[in-house]
Amino acid sequence: MIYIPIARAVAESFSESLFKLAIPSHLRSPSTVTSKYCDVIHHDDVNQFSLLVMPEDVTLPIHVAADPSELIALLNQFVVDEKITQQELDDIIAALQALSGQRFNPAQLIPQSWLPYVMTREQAELAGYVV
């Protein structure tokens, strides 16, 4: 697993929007329990950033009927907040479009500018996140 910092306010919805790529809301069975792609963990003292607990080598199918606009809207806010660049967002959008109907590894789409902040489990624990 890798531990990716993400603004606390959008952490849960980001994980949900990833899951919706595999199973769009309108195709979701009432019996489907999960609604998130990965867990989110918080910190008692660090209010700004939570961590997405993302598998590093698991692939997720992108349903042909998936609408990535919710995910893109969240990512767009990261551009507005200057956490990722417009080019990095454009690259992610292009990758999602190209991979429609195929499987992809969400961890491989972490933008370059965000990679220095990705932590291991040990680092996340030492930083005080409840892993």
Added chain:
Amino acid sequence: MRLLFLIAFCIACGSKEKLAPQADDLEILRSYYEDNLAKLKGIPSKTDCDGLLWAGLAKAGGVELDLDAFQSDSGELHRRPSKDCYETGDSRSSVSNDMIVGWAWGVYYSKDAKALEKFLQFAEDNKMIVGKPKNGVGEVLVKPNVQGLLGRLSYHLKLGSRPYGGIRLPYQESNKDYVKHIQTLMIALDGELSDKMPELDIKLVCKYAKEDKDDYLMAAVCSVYNGGITDAINLLIEEPEPPSYVRGDQKERYRLAHWLFTANYLLNQGD
């Protein structure tokens, strides 16, 4: 596993390298620096409860002073040499992350591995709770980014790598002057300890520098990565009014410490 490997060695990703200043610029700055250095002797304030921050910065600015006066034999750090800010009620805590950052700069410049080891042992033995109050609201927990910085300083001073040395969280932009100051100091120190810096960290300092065009510290740190070192040196020599975070019971001495720190930071980029 491939991604984890990439991340472990990914300091080059989304990162910035330093630029070297011109020797002529540094020569001019050095003469001003020596004049100002002669004006500040010893610990800037022995009574203020922000004393440790400014003592650390003064030390990093080249001022001769005894930083050990702020540290107990146990390794614990204190806001002032009398070690009683919390007990007297002059501060709500005996030390803070801001103080630790200033101290870390002093340790970095004096290469005082012994003082760092003492503090890190103390911090590790106390699960990173390093001051009073000890529990609950207001407890002094070393924040993740400060842990990461101290871990990298440990490696730099040849004390070995610490498991927390790889921690690095993005900085949250702030409009509070003292937060901007500490974030800039942390990013600048990180830059001394790391070959390359996360681009986002540098972007943040440059944004702060743009917001306050008279802040020569932020201009200096930004210029080391984004260019414009000559302009930053000129601003420092012009010496506008110090930023609002330069305050306390010894404002004039803090102003000197702040100027000397910034000047020495730039001078050391030429080494």
